[in-house]
Each structure stands twice: as structure tokens, then as C-alpha cells.
Amino acid sequence: MGGFFGVVSSSDCVSELFYGTDYHSHLGTRRGGLAMCSRDGYIIRRIHDITNAQFRSKFDGVLNEFNGNCGIGVISDFEDQPLLVSSRLGNYAIVTVSKITNIEELARESFRGGCSHFSEMSHGELNPTEMIASLINRKETIAEGIGFAMDSIQGSCSILIMMDNKIIAARDKFGRTPVSIGKRDTDGAFAAAMETSAFPNLDFTFLRDLGPGEVVEFSVNHLVRLREPGPINQICSFFWVYFGYPSSNFEGINTECARYRNGAGIARNDDCSEIDSVGGIPDSGVAHAIGYANASGKPYQRALVKYTPTWPRSFMPQSQAARVLVAKMKLIPIEDQIRGKRLLFLDDSVVRGTQFKDITRRLYERGAKAVHLRSASPPIMFPCKFLNFSRSRSVLDLAARRAVETLEGRKVDDAETLREYTTPGTAQYNAMVEVVRKELGLTSLKYQTLDDLVGAIGLPREKICTFCYDGCDRACGGCREPVR
Ligand code: SF4
Known part of the structure; x- marks a missing residue:
């Protein structure tokens, strides 16, 4: 960006x-x-x-x-x-x-x-x-x-x-x-x-x-x-989810604190009885995970650590194969924290899902009993048209959108159909989450809801851009329908 x-x-x-x-x-x-x-x-x-x-x-x-x-x-x-x-x-x-x-x-x-x-x-x-x-x-x-x-x-x-x-x-x-x-x-x-x-x-x-x-x-x-x-x-909500540095405030709201509230909100809507520990995918998943761990009473433990001396967060190659390799090399598993454990991870978002698919496989190879993932943001259904989030992100780069097209068996871009898939609790939403869960090989997958994310940030919804989740562009004269 x-x-x-x-x-x-x-x-x-x-x-x-x-x-x-x-x-x-x-x-x-x-x-x-x-x-x-x-x-x-x-x-x-x-x-x-x-x-x-x-x-x-x-x-x-x-x-x-x-x-x-x-x-x-x-x-x-x-x-x-x-x-x-x-x-x-x-x-x-x-x-x-x-x-x-x-x-x-x-x-x-x-x-x-x-x-x-x-x-x-x-x-x-x-x-x-x-x-x-x-x-x-x-x-x-x-x-x-x-x-x-x-x-x-x-x-x-x-x-x-x-x-x-x-x-x-x-x-x-x-x-x-x-x-x-x-x-x-x-x-x-x-x-x-x-x-x-x-x-x-x-x-x-x-x-x-x-x-x-x-x-x-x-x-x-x-x-x-x-x-x-x-x-x-229409400030980008991703500043609190991912982009922003923990010590920064945007619109007077601190990033780290918003992430704690967000993680806590996810925990409150979750059944935490089946997990042994909570971890964050570094770096941006960590504060969401701390919020989750504190609210759930489950210990925050690091099953994966990031090798920081030579991998700055900013280094992100443009080719997908190189990105996967870098993502793998940056994160080192701690086997003693994995073997026999039911692990729950918080990540800032599930964009392509490629990275977590590889992580899940590696965790199971090291003896994890269960791997649960909680996304700190709702499913990303629309590519960002306002910021250089990532240049190669077309609709079908998005795991959630791929799942919709798999379920529908066709290219989907009509507002009515997409609304069903972006509304938590609908049969379509649940089916979409299940397709992504299976693709990533997870024991369970849940996404934060847009209402709870907005609540964790603490600004009125009309003052935050939520386009990539719901397709609403309020700057174009009011948000009536999700748009393509
Ligand atoms: S579409 Fe998403 S990433 Fe782009 S500005 Fe809006 S909230 Fe941020």
C-alpha cells in the first residue's frame, strides 16, 4: 500500500x-x-x-x-x-x-x-x-x-x-x-x-x-x-485489522486495543471448550489472539514463531510460488507446543488461504490433534478497488469467492446471490465457510462478523470502508446493494 x-x-x-x-x-x-x-x-x-x-x-x-x-x-x-x-x-x-x-x-x-x-x-x-x-x-x-x-x-x-x-x-x-x-x-x-x-x-x-x-x-x-x-x-477498516502499526491511532482509536477488543469479541461468540491453547499468526494475528486468549481464559502459547532477524514484515515477493516459500521460511514450528494439542489460531484475515493451507498441513505433520482457525475479519468477497492491497488480487484469488463459485457452479457477480453469502447465519454463508474450511484442511473455521468488527473498532459503520466484506461503497452516493 x-x-x-x-x-x-x-x-x-x-x-x-x-x-x-x-x-x-x-x-x-x-x-x-x-x-x-x-x-x-x-x-x-x-x-x-x-x-x-x-x-x-x-x-x-x-x-x-x-x-x-x-x-x-x-x-x-x-x-x-x-x-x-x-x-x-x-x-x-x-x-x-x-x-x-x-x-x-x-x-x-x-x-x-x-x-x-x-x-x-x-x-x-x-x-x-x-x-x-x-x-x-x-x-x-x-x-x-x-x-x-x-x-x-x-x-x-x-x-x-x-x-x-x-x-x-x-x-x-x-x-x-x-x-x-x-x-x-x-x-x-x-x-x-x-x-x-x-x-x-x-x-x-x-x-x-x-x-x-x-x-x-x-x-x-x-x-x-x-x-x-x-x-x-471511509477510512479503510484494514488499518485496525492488518495494515496499522500496533502503536498507531487512527481517528483517535488505537490499533492494538482495537485488535484486543476484536479478538475478545470472537471468543465471546465461540465455544472454547475444545481447545488447549490460543496463538496468533505473526505479526498481525497476535494482538487479535491475545484478545481472544484473555477473554476465553485459554492460555496464549506460541506453536509457531516468526524468524524476525532477516525477514522484515514488509518483504513480500510478487510471485505466488515465492510468497508461499517466504511464508513457510518465516514461520518456525515449536514441536513441543504442537504435539498432541488442540490448537486455535487467530489470523488477521483469510485472503487466498494458501498460506494457512500449508501451515495446517505442517501442524498436523508435527502431531497437532486439531487445528482451528478464527479470522479476525469477515470473509473477503470483493477485491479492494481503493488501495494497493495486493496487485494480483482478482475475484478468484479470494478464497471466499472461489468457494461461492464452487457451490454455485458458475461465475457469480449478482448482488442478490452475493448478499446471501455475505450474511452470517444463512445456509449459503455456512456452506461457503465449510468449503473454505475443507480447502484449508482445518478442524474448524470461523470468521469475525462485520457488526462485531465495526463494534471493536468503535467508529460508526458509515465512517469505515467495509467494501471488501460487503461490497458497499458509501462514497458512491449511499450503500444500497452490494456491488461487484
Ligand atoms: S475495500 Fe477493504 S482493503 Fe480496500 S479500502 Fe475498503 S476496507 Fe480497505
């Missing part, structure tokens, strides 16, 4: 930029980039491939090479960033966390309007950050241009722009991705981050979240709103 960080200070802030950006490393897998307004008045930039290396090991040189009081950084899933743009609005550096599903159409429109070219990423794809910059440059001011870009794209985009020793921060029109502002009272510094966990160790205190579509500008001792927030907030 990606994440970004920006900082302005009255003194040199290379270190803050470096560590602040690094605290977003778990959000992206491909590229890291930093840009800074140097004391000499020009913009310095570095971009590195972080596919096989941690951000810090690739960027620690900038601590000596960079200087300046204003910088932006990004962890990017696909495209090279930051981009340096020379435009009629001025020279600036830009980073985005974005997904643009109508990018080809926007490019065609741009060509018709006289634009001569866009740079390409590899595999012939356009760079979404470049497209956003190009849309911004069509208007008279940066703020107007950001509004125009947000209205033009389908998908989502949150943006940081650095120009003239100040930063402009914009949150996605429907707030799918979060942007928070931090302040350091000792020197009037400001920072913008997607993860509030970047603030405390850099001595920033959380000031506020940006609202959906809101744009602000900040420099030292100066913060001003350039664009009012819009009325519809």
Missing part, C-alpha cells in the same frame, strides 16, 4: 526524516524515497529499491549526505518516488499513497488536451504519482490542483508536496488512508505521517487527523488549512 512522512523544523531535520519514514516501512515493499530542501536552496533526492533490503540499510548514507530543515519521505509499493516537478506552480517534490483505477483514461484525456507524454514505470505502466502531479499542475494553485486531482481519480490518493521549505499535506477525498499532523512545541516543528507511531520517539505530539479531502500547509510555527474536509469519511 505505502506510507509517507514529512517534517519541517527550525534546525536540521535529516534524522527525523530518516526515522520518521522508516517507521512506515511495514506499509510497502518495493521502493523507498527521500527528498529534502537543502540549505543551498535546491532539492536533494534519493530513491532505492527496498524489495530485498530494509529501508534503513539502503538509506543510512543520507544521514551524512543530506542537510536541510524540510523533507518528505515515502515507502512505496510500486512506483519510484518522490518525483521532482518543475511546473508553472513552482518547483516541488511530491509523494503519494495512491491507487488510480482510471489512470489510462486520464492519460488519454491528457493527451487529447495537449499533454505530450508521461514517464513509464516498468511493464509499461504509468506512474500514478506523476499523473497526480500532472492533474495538480492544471490548476492555478496547488490546493485547487489537489482538489481537481481528487475529483478526477477513481481509487484513492493522499499526498505530500514539499516546496519553498514548507509542506502541503492532503488526505484522500474519502479518507481511505489516514494522514495525521504532529507538533513539537520545543522548536515549532511540524510533521505529517500516516502512522502516528512515528511521532513519540521523534518528540512530536499528535495534534490532529486531517479530515477526508482536507489540505493543510505547514512550516515552522505555522499551520494553515487550504481546503475544508469533505462530508464522507
Whole structure:
């Protein structure tokens, strides 16, 4: 998906930029980039491939090479960033966390309007950050241009722009991705981050979240709103389920605490008498499992541990075969915790199911008596069209959707049929869960319900995106029916 960080200070802030950006490393897998307004008045930039290396090991040189009081950084899933743009609005550096599903159409429109070219990423794809910059440059001011870009794209985009020793921060029109502002009272510094966990160790205190579509500008001792927030907030519920760092708050709600509540809710609706221990699939399943264990009274024990020294969470190869291999190598079984035991695991979600199928087989090979799985989120029935959750996720990559098509014996995309399969307790829902359970080789499988997940997060349902579970896109004018 990606994440970004920006900082302005009255003194040199290379270190803050470096560590602040690094605290977003778990959000992206491909590229890291930093840009800074140097004391000499020009913009310095570095971009590195972080596919096989941690951000810090690739960027620690900038601590000596960079200087300046204003910088932006990004962890990017696909495209090279930051981009340096020379435009009629001025020279600036830009980073985005974005997904643009109508990018080809926007490019065609741009060509018709006289634009001569866009740079390409590899595999012939356009760079979404470049497209956003190009849309911004069509208007008279940066703020107007950001509004125009947000209205033009389908998908989502949150943006940081650095120009003239100040930063402009914009949150996605429907707030799918979060942007928070931090302040350091000792020197009037400001920072913008997607993860509030970047603030405390850099001595920033959380000031506020940006609202959906809101744009602000900040420099030292100066913060001003350039664009009012819009009325519809649809923050991605997966920030609390999976993406978000445990120490971060989104919309004022802590991720770790939401996961404890979520796990506890699953336990309350479960018959826990048939299990010996509870474990979490690391990393994101762990807090849900702690919540479950505490509520159920069953011991939290680790039958699987993650080998952390060389496998950062962010490393996720694009090929399915490589992903399966990496998933296997990262998790090491503890046989003494497995043999003869009835194990229950919490995972953040069941997307493809491939990883857990392999885990189940390995647990049985090591003598597990039973392997139960509880998904901390409801069945994922619709591929995300707003964030780069995973580029290859088509409908039939989804275990739940495959199960529906197996049961129906046909391609299923009508709202009526899918509603039956997304409603817990219906015969169709139960049959779908049973197909997935058998495919994964589990003793039992249960999913969290959407009502209970929303309750664990603690925001009103209309303020959270739940599209991948129920197909409802409230940003398109109200949610009436699940959509394809
Ligand atoms: S569809 Fe799912 S993953 Fe995508 S923004 Fe909505 S809740 Fe998040």
C-alpha cells in the first residue's frame, strides 16, 4: 500500500526524516524515497529499491549526505518516488499513497488536451504519482490542483508536496488512508505521517487527523488549512485489522486495543471448550489472539514463531510460488507446543488461504490433534478497488469467492446471490465457510462478523470502508446493494 512522512523544523531535520519514514516501512515493499530542501536552496533526492533490503540499510548514507530543515519521505509499493516537478506552480517534490483505477483514461484525456507524454514505470505502466502531479499542475494553485486531482481519480490518493521549505499535506477525498499532523512545541516543528507511531520517539505530539479531502500547509510555527474536509469519511477498516502499526491511532482509536477488543469479541461468540491453547499468526494475528486468549481464559502459547532477524514484515515477493516459500521460511514450528494439542489460531484475515493451507498441513505433520482457525475479519468477497492491497488480487484469488463459485457452479457477480453469502447465519454463508474450511484442511473455521468488527473498532459503520466484506461503497452516493 505505502506510507509517507514529512517534517519541517527550525534546525536540521535529516534524522527525523530518516526515522520518521522508516517507521512506515511495514506499509510497502518495493521502493523507498527521500527528498529534502537543502540549505543551498535546491532539492536533494534519493530513491532505492527496498524489495530485498530494509529501508534503513539502503538509506543510512543520507544521514551524512543530506542537510536541510524540510523533507518528505515515502515507502512505496510500486512506483519510484518522490518525483521532482518543475511546473508553472513552482518547483516541488511530491509523494503519494495512491491507487488510480482510471489512470489510462486520464492519460488519454491528457493527451487529447495537449499533454505530450508521461514517464513509464516498468511493464509499461504509468506512474500514478506523476499523473497526480500532472492533474495538480492544471490548476492555478496547488490546493485547487489537489482538489481537481481528487475529483478526477477513481481509487484513492493522499499526498505530500514539499516546496519553498514548507509542506502541503492532503488526505484522500474519502479518507481511505489516514494522514495525521504532529507538533513539537520545543522548536515549532511540524510533521505529517500516516502512522502516528512515528511521532513519540521523534518528540512530536499528535495534534490532529486531517479530515477526508482536507489540505493543510505547514512550516515552522505555522499551520494553515487550504481546503475544508469533505462530508464522507471511509477510512479503510484494514488499518485496525492488518495494515496499522500496533502503536498507531487512527481517528483517535488505537490499533492494538482495537485488535484486543476484536479478538475478545470472537471468543465471546465461540465455544472454547475444545481447545488447549490460543496463538496468533505473526505479526498481525497476535494482538487479535491475545484478545481472544484473555477473554476465553485459554492460555496464549506460541506453536509457531516468526524468524524476525532477516525477514522484515514488509518483504513480500510478487510471485505466488515465492510468497508461499517466504511464508513457510518465516514461520518456525515449536514441536513441543504442537504435539498432541488442540490448537486455535487467530489470523488477521483469510485472503487466498494458501498460506494457512500449508501451515495446517505442517501442524498436523508435527502431531497437532486439531487445528482451528478464527479470522479476525469477515470473509473477503470483493477485491479492494481503493488501495494497493495486493496487485494480483482478482475475484478468484479470494478464497471466499472461489468457494461461492464452487457451490454455485458458475461465475457469480449478482448482488442478490452475493448478499446471501455475505450474511452470517444463512445456509449459503455456512456452506461457503465449510468449503473454505475443507480447502484449508482445518478442524474448524470461523470468521469475525462485520457488526462485531465495526463494534471493536468503535467508529460508526458509515465512517469505515467495509467494501471488501460487503461490497458497499458509501462514497458512491449511499450503500444500497452490494456491488461487484
Ligand atoms: S475495500 Fe477493504 S482493503 Fe480496500 S479500502 Fe475498503 S476496507 Fe480497505
